[in-house]
Amino acid sequence: MAKIKIGLFGFGVVGQGIYQVIRKAKNANAKIVRICVRNPDKPRAVEVDRALLTTSADEILDDPNVNLVVEVIDDAEASYDIVKRALIRGIPVVSGNKAMLAHHLPELIEIQQSRHVALLYDASSCGSIPVIRNLEEYYDNDLLLEVKGILNGSSNYILSRVFDHQESYAAALKQAQELGFAESDPSFDIEGYDSLFKLVIITVHALGVYVAPERIFTYGISTIHEADIRYAREKGVKIKLVAQVVKVGEDSFTLFVMPEFVTPDKYIYSVDDEYNGVVIRGECYDRQFMFGKGAGSLPTASSILSDIMARLHDYRYEYKKRNYLRTPDYTTDITLKIYVRYRTTDVRSILRFERIHEQYTSDESNYLIGSISLAELIEKRQQLSGNDVFVANIPIFFLGSDR
Known part of the structure; x- marks a missing residue:
């Protein structure tokens, strides 16, 4: 089973929670290899190797080692840009940005289907409650x-x-x-x-x-x-x-x-x-x-971890009702x-x-x-x-x- 190497966008409250739960989950088979932040010098509650930090989105999106993007920033337009660029490049994405998804979901569904790539976002809807997957x-x-x-x-x-x-x-x-x-x-x-x-x-x-x-x-x-x-x-x-x-x-x-x-x-x-x-x-x-x-x-991070684990099994949303039902x-x-x-x-x-x-x-x-x-x-x-x-x-x- 290939290890998931994560490029993480955002290291605020939720981003730091993701960092913590991935380290705690022994069977996650995932590792954060790069973290994109606005300010590397900002004091944070969770200590992290500064070598992981970058201010450039391209450093993550162009990194051939990154096989999953996790996006938890609070800027909807920046989120949309990152998610769209990653999907077009064939990099699967896990996102928690509800505002971005609510405004751009039809386009992002089309990109997923045309590029045969996955976008998962259970954490966007009810934190730790797995509503979307159910x-x-x-x-x-x-x-x-x-x-x-x-x-x-x-x-x-x-x-x-x-x-x-x-x-x-x-x-x-x-x-x-x-x-x-x-x-x-x-x-x-x-x-x-x-x-x-x-x-x-x-x-x-x-x-x-x-x-x-x-x-x-x-x-x-x-x-x-x-x-x-x-x-x-x-x-x-x-x-x-x-x-x-x-x-x-x-x-x-x-x-x-x-x-x-x-x-x-x-x-x-x-x-x-x-x-x-x-x-x-x-x-x-x-x-x-x-x-x-x-x-x-941590509740939101646990939901994102669930989506990360789902990618180990190549899981993606099929949008069954859009595709198979009237x-x-x-x-x-x-x-x-x-x-x-x-x-x-x-x-x-x-x-x-x-x-x-x-x-x-x-x-x-x-x-x-x-x-x-x-x-x-x-x-x-x-x-x-x-x-x-x-x-x-x-x-x-x-x-x-x-x-």
Whole structure:
């Protein structure tokens, strides 16, 4: 069995985790031979031979000894350039960059197929949870109905502190930043984009269809208010940031990311702190639940190690549903039931509700619950971005089938 010689791009938190787990794994049969970094002199928690470090991507891509590129940098455009160049040269790649993959996956799939080279990226979607591999191998049929879950650990940590520890949103966000679960600019996580990019990738393997991120309704938790938290507690539910792709007909599906009122009988109700949880539902197997740490140095590194080990056996994604099954069409012509809390923004004049089920008015804030088309939400997304507005999903799919 030939030894895998890795050219590693990125030596931050995840890159250092990869270095550690490869050294710990006795059967990995892999070795990091070069590491591309921006600043070789930067202090790092993990000691490494400086002779391994380079600032030149070409030194790795032109090195005939490198037979696998592992890319874990935080710049999506630089990531795209490295991955594309490596694949074109016939070098297989393992990547963890969800933003890059979500925007460029169709092109990268074509390059893989034309160059007969592999790109693996299980770590991009849920850290240590092997969602992609399971969708690709175990759920490689047309019986899958839904993939739904908590895909972002930072936002989930914040909401867990709010609902399980009665902390304010602001205090929970600050604590998440202090612990390193959220960045100093947390918008990527709390606005739902991290979950969105993961959902785009998951959908390719769940249903065989690519939907560009800008076509998907995405709404985060940054404008959550004490009134929303109080409402949820009164109803005996929690608010979670949930990503969902679901078949809504024989030949159609939809997907979106938004806060959701989650009842205690749902699996994801008990997914707390920085953990992720994914429910996979099918026609004949009901629900499967996957749970684990969705981010962090060693959990993500362990997922990347799994992809590295898969390359020992020449594993690659076959994209079976794209190639062998009739794929469904993406639709936004569906009706959702939503909760909208607002104060001064004239939500009633912005949104065309098909039906209003409940409404409440007070000096502090107002809310209404109504049925509305997903297409309408996408069209009016920017008008719902004010700080005095919060939108949450009230689930309507598969009601009564979880008991």
